[in-house]
Structure formats: C-alpha cells, structure tokens
Amino acid sequence: MRGILRSFGVVLTIASLMAVASPSFAGRLSGQPGADARSQGADPVLPNILSSEDVTLYREMFALARQGRGRAIDERVPLLANPLLLGHVMAQRYLHPRAAIESDAELIQWLAAYSDQPDAAAIRDLLDARRSERLREQARLARAAQRSAARSAARSARSGKQGIAVPTKKPIRRGGGVADAGTLLNASGAAMLAGLTGSADALAELSGGTGDDEVLSSEWSLGMEDRSTRELWRHGIAAWRAGESAAAASVFGTLADRSDASAWVQAAAAFWAARAHLHARQPEHVSHWLKVAASQTRTFYGLLAQRILGLPLRIRWQPDDTDIAAARFVGSTAAGERALALVQVGEHPRAEAELANASRGERGRFAHGAMVIAERAGLAQLSLQLYARLYPDGGGFEAAGYPVPYWRPEGGFTVDPALLFALARQESRFDPEAVSRAGARGLMQVMPATARHVIRRRPDDLADARLSNPETNLAVGQTYIELLVTEEDVGQDLFRLAAAWNGGPNNVKKWEFEGIAAEDDPLLFIETIPFGETRNFIEKVLANYWIYRDRLNQPVPSLDSLAAGMWPTYKEYRDPPVSATVQGTQARYGY
Numbered sequence: 120m121r122g123i124l125r126s127f128g129v130v131l132t133i134a135s136l137m138a139v140a141s142p143s144f145a146g147r148l149s150g151q152p153g154a155d156a157r158s159q160g161a162d163p164v165l166p167n168i169l170s171s172e173d174v175t176l177y178r179e180m181f182a183l184a185r186q187g188r189g190r191a192i193d194e195r196v197p198l199l200a201n202p203l204l205l206g207h208v209m210a211q212r213y214l215h216p217r218a219a220i221e222s223d224a225e226l227i228q229w230l231a232a233y234s235d236q237p238d239a240a241a242i243r244d245l246l247d248a249r250r251s252e253r254l255r256e257q258a259r260l261a262r263a264a265q266r267s268a269a270r271s272a273a274r275s276a277r278s279g280k281q282g283i284a285v286p287t288k289k290p291i292r293r294g295g296g297v298a299d300a301g302t303l304l305n306a307s308g309a310a311m312l313a314g315l316t317g318s319a320d321a322l323a324e325l326s327g328g329t330g331d332d333e334v335l336s337s338e339w340s341l342g343m344e345d346r347s348t349r350e351l352w353r354h355g356i357a358a359w360r361a362g363e364s365a366a367a368a369s370v371f372g373t374l375a376d377r378s379d380a381s382a383w384v385q386a387a388a389a390f391w392a393a394r395a396h397l398h399a400r401q402p403e404h405v406s407h408w409l410k411v412a413a414s415q416t417r418t419f420y421g422l423l424a425q426r427i428l429g430l431p432l433r434i435r436w437q438p439d440d441t442d443i444a445a446a447r448f449v450g451s452t453a454a455g456e457r458a459l460a461l462v463q464v465g466e467h468p469r470a471e472a473e474l475a476n477a478s479r480g481e482r483g484r485f486a487h488g489a490m491v492i493a494e495r496a497g498l499a500q501l502s503l504q505l506y507a508r509l510y511p512d513g514g515g516f517e518a519a520g521y522p523v524p525y526w527r528p529e530g531g532f533t534v535d536p537a538l539l540f541a542l543a544r545q546e547s548r549f550d551p552e553a554v555s556r557a558g559a560r561g562l563m564q565v566m567p568a569t570a571r572h573v574i575r576r577r578p579d580d581l582a583d584a585r586l587s588n589p590e591t592n593l594a595v596g597q598t599y600i601e602l603l604v605t606e607e608d609v610g611q612d613l614f615r616l617a618a619a620w621n622g623g624p625n626n627v628k629k630w631e632f633e634g635i636a637a638e639d640d641p642l643l644f645i646e647t648i649p650f651g652e653t654r655n656f657i658e659k660v661l662a663n664y665w666i667y668r669d670r671l672n673q674p675v676p677s678l679d680s681l682a683a684g685m686w687p688t689y690k691e692y693r694d695p696p697v698s699a700t701v702q703g704t705q706a707r708y709g710y
Contacts, residue, residue, distance in 0.1 A: 497525030
C-alpha cells in the first residue's frame with residue numbers, strides 16, 4: 120500500500136458508493152426499510168448477504184491479509200460489489216505483525232469509519248504503540264544530542280578555545296520539521312497524542328472485549344457447596360451402604376424437599392429416595408420421588424428418572440417464530456449484517472466477535488437474536504454464553520445451550536462427536552483460549568504433558584501441541600480418549616472413562632484397589648469416589664453426552680443400560696451416513 124490514497128482512501132471512496140452497492144445499507148441510511156438485496160437461503164436465521172462473487176473475493180482478501188500481502192488486497196477492492204466487510208479485511212491487514220502502515224492517518228481513518236467494530240480496541244492499541252515508539256525514538260535522539268553537545272563543550276573547555284558558541288540544545292530534524300530536544304523531552308505524551316489525532320471522535324473510548332462471561336456457577340456445580348447439604352448427602356449414602364434403606368429414604372427425601380436445594384441436588388436426592396424406598400419395600404413412594412427427579416429435566420438423575428418412567432426427552436432443537444424474528448432483527452442491524460456475511464465467507468471467529476461485541480451486557484431482543492444466530496452458525500462459545508445469560512433456569516431455545524460447534528478435529532472424527540462436545544462443554548464452555556490454574560488448555564482442557572504423550576503415540580497425525588487451536592485440541596482430546604479406553608482399569612465403561620479423564624487413570628486404578636466398585640453398583644461407584652470434583656464431572660459429562668446424542672439424532676444405549684441397572688458403556692464410533700441430520704440444524708455438519 121502506498122499512502123492513504125492507495126490503502127484507506129479506496130475504502131472511503133467505496134463508502135460513497137455503498138448506497139448503490141448495498142440497498143439494505145441505503146435503507147439504514149435513509150431510515151427506510153428499502154429493498155433487501157440479500158438472497159434468502161434455506162435457513163431463515165442465516166440468509167445469504169453477499170453474492171457468490173463477493174464471497175470468493177472476500178475469502179481471497181482475508182487469506183491475503185493473514186499473509187501480509189497488502190498490494191494484492193488493493194487489486195481486489197475495486198472488484199467488490201458490496202464493501203460490507205472491508206473494515207474487517209483492513210483490520211486483519213493492519214494487525215498483521217509485518218503490516219506496512221505508512222502513516223498513522225490510515226489507522227485514524229479506520230477508527231473514524233469503523234469504531235463500532237470489534238477490532239477497534241486493537242487498532243487503537245496499535246496506534247498508541249506506534250506513537251509511543253516514535254516518542255521513545257525522539258527522546259533517545261534528544262538524549263544523544265545532549266550527550267554530544269556536552270562532549271563538544273568539554274572538548275572546547277579543555278582546548279581553551281574562546282568565543283565558540285556551543286548550543287546546549289541541538290535542534291533535531293524529524294519529518295521535515297525542527298523540534299527542540301528539551302521540548303521533546305518535556306512534552307506531555309497525552310498532548311502529543313492529542314495533537315496527532317486530528318479528530319476527537321477517532322480517539323473516543325472504544326470497547327475492547329468480546330463479551331462478558333455470565334454462565335452461572337450453579338450450571339457447573341452440583342450444588343453441594345452448603346455444608347448441611349453435604350452432611351445430609353453423606354448420611355444418606357452411609358445409611359444406604361449400611362443396609363438401612365428406610366433411614367436412607369428419609370434422609371434423601373428431606374434433602375430433596377429443601378427449598379434451597381439446587382436442581383442437581385434435588386434430582387439426585389429424589390432419585391436416591393426412590394431407590395431407597397424400593398429397597399425398603401415401600402413401592403408406593405417410588406413413583407412420587409422419580410417424578411420429582413424427572414422434573415429436573417437436564418440433570419444426570421433427572422434424565423435417568425425420565426428414562427425409567429418412559430418419558431420422552433423433550434428438548435426444543437428448532438427455533439420458533441419468536442426466535443427467528445429476533446434473529447432477523449439482529450440481521451437488520453449493521454453488526455448483525457456483518458456477522459451474517461462473515462459466517463457466509465467462513466470467518467466464524469470474526470462473526471462471533473461481532474455478535475459478542477454488539478450484545479455485551481444486553482439481555483433483550485438483540486441478545487436473543489444473537490444467541491439464535493450463534494447457535495445456527497456453530498459459534499458455540501457465544502451461543503452457550505448468551506443462553507446462560509438469558510435462560511439461567513433453562514427453557515427457551517435449548518439448542519443454544521447445547522450448541523454444535525463448527526470446528527472439526529484434525530483428520531476428522533474418530534471418537535463419538537457427542538462425547539467430544541459433552542467434554543468440551545463441561546471443560547471449557549467451548550472457549551478455545553481457556554487455561555486452567557493447573558495449566559490445562561483449550562476446548563478439551565488438555566494438559567501439555569498429556570498432549571506430548573499423545574503426540575508421541577500418534578506422530579503422523581499431530582505435528583505439535585498447538586492446544587489453543589480448536590481443531591488440534593479436539594484431535595489431541597479424541598486421541599487421548601482412544602488411549603484411555605485401552606487402559607485395563609478404564610475400558611469401555613463411560614463412568615470410568617470420565618473419571619480417568621478428570622482424575623487420571625492412576626486414580627481410577629487406586630479406587631478400584633480400594634474397592635469402591637466392589638458392590639457392582641454403577642451409581643454407588645460415582646457417589647463413593649473420594650473427589651467431589653470428579654463425581655460432579657462424571658454426572659455433568661454424562662448428562663451432556665446423553666443430550667448431545669439426542670441432538671445428533673442418535674440412540675442413547677448407555678442411558679438405557681443405566682436405567683436397567685447396568686454399567687453404561689462406550690461403543691466404538693462409526694461414521695454415520697453423510698445424509699444424517701443434526702436436530703435443529705439439517706445438513707450442516709455432515710453426520
């Protein structure tokens with residue numbers, strides 16, 4: 120790029136033609152709906168915004184921006200019919216480590232034109248960094264000039280020469296002007312910054328995140344934090360193990376009836392109350408407690424109770440008219456239109472950033488529509504985050520709470536996708552950048568040491584442990600699952616597999632040695648694991664797994680086995696037909 124004329128100037132030139140190139144944009148400018156130029160795709164939530172020619176051009180331009188090839192981008196800009204995504208292309212270009220930016224004016228004009236876009240904070244930081252570096256360079260030259268002047272004065276004093284004027288402040292020529300070194304050293308950085316902007320609007324405070332995390336903690340724990348709750352639970356399990364079924368039923372019933380019990384605690388306590396009543400030969404109470412457990416429909420014990428009672432798993436995978444209307448509302452906004460276009464060209468992370476930036480802190484119609492679009496586009500992290508914000512107690516468009524991400528493991532799926540999604544939902548909430556305090560990384564929260572072990576076992580499939588890359592992280596995770604099921608103390612049992620994933624296979628071996636599964640009771644196996652985190656993890660992952668199996672139109676034999684009192688087992692994954700559908704998202708994922 121050569122200056123503003125060739126780089127950013129072309130953006131400003133095209134901006135003047137946007138009303139012609141984009142009728143929907145013209146409508147927004149005039150305040151009228153206008154004719155909508157977008158072609159409606161099969162999915163009413165994800166209409167096509169761009170022509171096929173523009174889709175091809177934008178894909179090329181984003182690829183070139185990632186390679187730092189600015190001139191090649193310039194050649195394609197005049198070919199665009201719709202400049203909707205030029206702000207994103209230019210931001211990608213400017214933020215390249217080797218970007219050739221000839222003047223700050225390029226960045227200032229970008230901020231003036233695109234201050235509502237998610238890269239605004241990064242562009243502002245880049246502008247500040249360039250100015251800070253320039254000020255540091257000016258200060259360095261000023262200090263060098265002062266040292267040179269001091270050395271010259273000292274030489275003059277030693278030589279005894281008189282009548283030679285030695286300047287104490289040497290002018291420094293920079294950028295065609297002359298600046299006094301002392302002035303440069305003493306100038307306020309803020310004043311210098313303001314003097315170079317030329318526009319207060321360009322330096323207006325710009326938002327810098329992609330969305331707050333409002334997933335409620337109760338969604339991710341079993342609600343056993345309260346001491347009295349834990350004590351009642353322990354008493355109930357102890358009574359059960361001692362063969363005092365009636366006493367156990369009483370304790371579990373008391374816990375299930377507590378008004379402050381979480382959904383997970385109520386479902387667990389009610390299920391065990393039903394179990395204890397059955398063992399105490401009090402069948403008249405069993406149905407009541409199973410129904411109480413089944414009322415907590417998305418919990419581990421709630422799902423199990425529903426299956427025993429023969430109740431269908433009612434989850435709304437399809438958006439209703441209200442959901443579609445909210446999504447269309449978002450699509451009518453500038454940010455929403457850009458997000459839809461970004462999905463169309465395959466720039467999913469940028470689409471997610473657009474929607475997250477525009478819906479930050481929002482709980483109304485825009486957040487609702489953004490959630491629906493995020494779910495349909497496979498933007499799993501945002502979909503789950505917005506669902507938890509809008510529906511902390513469940514309900515609504517539940518597909519958004521169990522999103523199917525657009526990522527695929529490197530090399531394709533070799534493990535049941537439902538299991539991978541179940542683990543990722545619990546481990547990271549689909550955040551590819553997640554890092555735990557212990558150092559576990561990415562979607563599947565894989566420890567680097569585990570990744571190195573996996574890679575040594577599969578050197579041809581995985582080149583390195585780029586664990587923040589979703590595709591690599593999923594590939595490492597599914598390879599680790601394949602290794603775990605070959606362990607003698609893990610095998611095909613889903614409970615032991617989840618326990619080994621969370622607590623390590625050595626702990627599973629230790630627990631087996633200590634006899635926690637001696638009674639051959641799958642549910643008691645979970646409840647007697649000494650680590651509360653692992654107990655919690657197993658139940659959350661299994662609940663996720665069963666729900667994702669339903670989402671992917673697959674049977675749930677492991678839930679059937681557990682309902683029959685048998686151990687739930689993992690079946691070796693087989694690729695389903697390509698024509699198979701995902702409930703709520705037909706023909707989008709190919710399985």
